[in-house]
Amino acid sequence: MSRHAMQRALLWALLLLFAAWFLTPLYVMLTTSLKDMDQVRAGSLLSLPTSPSLEAWARAWSSACTGTDCGGLKPFFMNSVLMVVPAVLVSTAIGSVNGYVLSKWRFRGSETMFALMLFGVFMPMQVVLLPMSQVLGWLGIASSIWGLILVHVVAGIPSTTLFFRNYYVGLPDELIKAAMLDGAGFWKIFTRIVLPLSTPILVVTLIWQFTNIWNDFLYGVVFSGADSKPVTVGLNNLANTSSSVKEYNVDMAAALIAALPTLFVYVVAGKYFVRGLTAGAVKG
Known part of the structure; x- marks a missing residue:
């Protein structure tokens, strides 16, 4: 050989x-x-x-006890779906506009603003728990799915802005200038020129946000109420519920149910995630 x-x-x-x-x-x-x-x-x-x-799967989904409630993971799973979809879409949309502005429509202090926004990427989540609780209370959406959506949107904006800004820096400035000479404005350039070129970074950001929000436990357990707990909190409650017989098969089925959406996303779109990263999502 x-x-x-x-x-x-x-x-x-x-x-x-x-x-x-x-x-x-x-x-x-x-x-x-x-x-x-x-x-x-x-x-x-x-x-x-x-x-x-599949009996353990059926029990985990519809009849396993999570504390005093024996309704399975189904309500928690649906809460996560109701929370994740708008939070991912809104945070991605805001990040794309922010990245567009900070890369192609620079203004005085834009670099300083971008540097300040980067603090949100590295800031520990525990730091914002108390002030965010106060804000949600002032807005009247504490312990609700709407409150969780707002928390994840705010927490996700620094990362999504970083991704889009670094990607858009690599787009030729001549495209923007040529469109401006043709009379196109801010939003027309963004929707007609920039967005059609953003497929790689859109895929990266959507997968990144979906995974982070779906798998989050800290925000879910702190900011949710009795009827708005996400699937990660439901899984924790199920695994820690005391009973006469510990059903490990049900616990394993519940863990897989909670993980299935992220596993599905990576199996289906994992190659596009890698392509998006190599296309410039984290360079610069």
């Missing part, structure tokens, strides 16, 4: 090892969720289910 072939074989072996290392927890969760409790107790973590069943 040649040296090149040996190096290639070693590389593949390492990649397969790392893939197995990261995928083993997912495999254990999936197989455990398809077993009944007798097999869970009697078998090993890595054993395949002898009689696969």
